[in-house]
Amino acid sequence: MLDPADWERLRALGHHAVDDAIAFWQGLEAAPAWTPMPDAVRARLQSSLDDPPTDAEANYALYREAMQPYHSGNVSPRFFGWVQGSGTPTGALAAFLAAVMNPNVGGRDHAAVEVERAVIRWSARAFGFPDDASGLLVTGTSVANLIAVLVARQRALGAAVRETGVDQSTAPLTGYASTATHGCVARAFEVAGLGRAALREIPVDDADRIDVAALDAALAADRAVGARPFLIVGNVGTVGTGAIDPLPALADLARREGLWFHIDGAFGALAALAPELKPLVAGIERADSLAFDFHKWMHVPYDAGMILIRDAALHRATFASEEAYLKRRERGLAAGMPWLTDFGLELSRGFRALPVWFTLREFGAVGIGAAIAENVALARRFGGWIADDPDFELVAPVTLNVICFRYRRPDLTPAAYDAFTDDVVVALQESGAGVISGTTVRGVRALRVCIVNQRATDAGMRALLETLRSLAAASP
Numbered sequence: 225m226l227d228p229a230d231w232e233r234l235r236a237l238g239h240h241a242v243d244d245a246i247a248f249w250q251g252l253e254a255a256p257a258w259t260p261m262p263d264a265v266r267a268r269l270q271s272s273l274d275d276p277p278t279d280a281e282a283n284y285a286l287y288r289e290a291m292q293p294y295h296s297g298n299v300s301p302r303f304f305g306w307v308q309g310s311g312t313p314t315g316a317l318a319a320f321l322a323a324v325m326n327p328n329v330g331g332r333d334h335a336a337v338e339v340e341r342a343v344i345r346w347s348a349r350a351f352g353f354p355d356d357a358s359g360l361l362v363t364g365t366s367v368a369n370l371i372a373v374l375v376a377r378q379r380a381l382g383a384a385v386r387e388t389g390v391d392q393s394t395a396p397l398t399g400y401a402s403t404a405t406h407g408c409v410a411r412a413f414e415v416a417g418l419g420r421a422a423l424r425e426i427p428v429d430d431a432d433r434i435d436v437a438a439l440d441a442a443l444a445a446d447r448a449v450g451a452r453p454f455l456i457v458g459n460v461g462t463v464g465t466g467a468i469d470p471l472p473a474l475a476d477l478a479r480r481e482g483l484w485f486h487i488d489g490a491f492g493a494l495a496a497l498a499p500e501l502k503p504l505v506a507g508i509e510r511a512d513s514l515a516f517d518f519h520k521w522m523h524v525p526y527d528a529g530m531i532l533i534r535d536a537a538l539h540r541a542t543f544a545s546e547e548a549y550l551k552r553r554e555r556g557l558a559a560g561m562p563w564l565t566d567f568g569l570e571l572s573r574g575f576r577a578l579p580v581w582f583t584l585r586e587f588g589a590v591g592i593g594a595a596i597a598e599n600v601a602l603a604r605r606f607g608g609w610i611a612d613d614p615d616f617e618l619v620a621p622v623t624l625n626v627i628c629f630r631y632r633r634p635d636l637t638p639a640a641y642d643a644f645t646d647d648v649v650v651a652l653q654e655s656g657a658g659v660i661s662g663t664t665v666r667g668v669r670a671l672r673v674c675i676v677n678q679r680a681t682d683a684g685m686r687a688l689l690e691t692l693r694s695l696a697a698a699s700p
């Protein structure tokens with residue numbers, strides 16, 4: 225048996241761990257945003273098969289000393305690199321509670337399945353999908369996008385594709401997305417057997433939105449050579465600049481052409497929860513499928529993303545297998561149809577829904593929307609500071625929460641400027657004062673501040689800007 229011999233010792237360790245966790249969260253403001261890991265610390269984490277058993281207290285001590293201080297930065301109030309959520313304390317507690325129950329949520333009749341169904345229903349309503357839309361919690365938008373491509377493929381080729389696979393040698397299926405689309409969409413095409421060349425990259429305008437006229441032309445050109453367009457992918461919040469594609473125009477085009485309309489709304493979709501931002505994502509409710517993450521702008525602890533599909537029957541037909549039905553029952557623990565495994569790739573699935581459920585119940589759509597709106601307002605203020613600052617310049621409009629900007633160094637050649645910008649980004653990270661990332665916007669190397677941070681403050685953003693200024697000024 226692997227349960228503890230001494231439950232009181234476990235109780236003490238558990239209480240101690242909760243107290244330390246609260247101190248960790250309370251100390252984040254004063255702590256470095258990121259701390260590089262010394263080699264000696266890395267070495268302490270290695271284990272050998274021959275190691276004698278180590279008690280949980282000693283393992284916990286190692287966690288406190290050699291792991292927790294070397295977190296990936298996103299919990300910090302001064303983290304603005306990449307699109308990553310901050311997490312929440314109750315989300316962390318819920319992750320623990322999910323593991324206490326330890327259900328396998330692939331199917332059968334138990335509470336965790338009902339909680340996931342509640343989360344799916346909540347999501348459908350949040351984005352204006354019908355109540356009978358289907359959905360599934362997955363690791364993140366990468367997998368959600370893959371599921372959407374597979375369902376769209378099934379619609380285009382019929383159920384036979386599951387038997388025969390895909391033949392792209394004649395009348396190939398072709399999909400369409402802007403050049404600003406996340407790389408996981410092309411990877412979904414690879415994994416779905418279509419090949420990444422089948423995803424046509426459509427140019428964008430000055431604000432990184434797909435050029436609908438160019439898309440229309442690409443569709444016509446492909447049809448003229450016998451290809452079979454089947455899918456348009458729209459973006460709500462591109463990873464580079466937070467751009468939102470013209471959704472109503474894409475929805476109209478998809479309908480006219482008989483194509484599946486999928487939206488990658490990894491972080492941006494949740495802007496629909498903020499009344500002042502909702503108009504920006506108008507048209508999201510017309511998608512055939514929507515991928516988004518709870519671990520980004522809803523700050524649910526990693527990992528939790530969702531795929532929503534308007535046509536539940538098609539979704540199920542894409543993944544369900546007949547022989548599995550034989551094991552299902554009308555009553556007893558093996559009931560609970562339809563099983564969630566029938567909507568995706570995995571049979572064994574964790575209780576991902578619980579941290580999501582705790583988060584959406586605790587804050588509600590209103591509270592989550594307000595936190596998102598506050599990030600966007602902060603991004604716009606930050607954009608305003610940059611626009612008014614003689615040392616800096618914006619290189620892309622601020623649509624949502626991403627600010628791409630440059631430190632003015634007209635004396636540097638383009639290559640030297642790129643190296644200079646990358647150095648400033650790394651110097652900031654290594655200083656512990658904050659985390660931002662570098663990016664390239666229309667061929668120009670830039671600093672990128674991405675605010676997906678429920679702990680961000682005006683004062684912190686001001687301080688970040690001043691640190692960037694002094695690091696840039698000190699750089700040769």
Ligand SMILES: *Cc1c(COP(=O)(O)O)cnc(C)c1O
Nearest residue numbers: 307364365366406462463490517
């Ligand atoms: C983060 C992101 C993804 C990938 O999502 P994961 O949750 O990391 O799998 C896809 N698209 C966009 C726009 C993203 O921001």
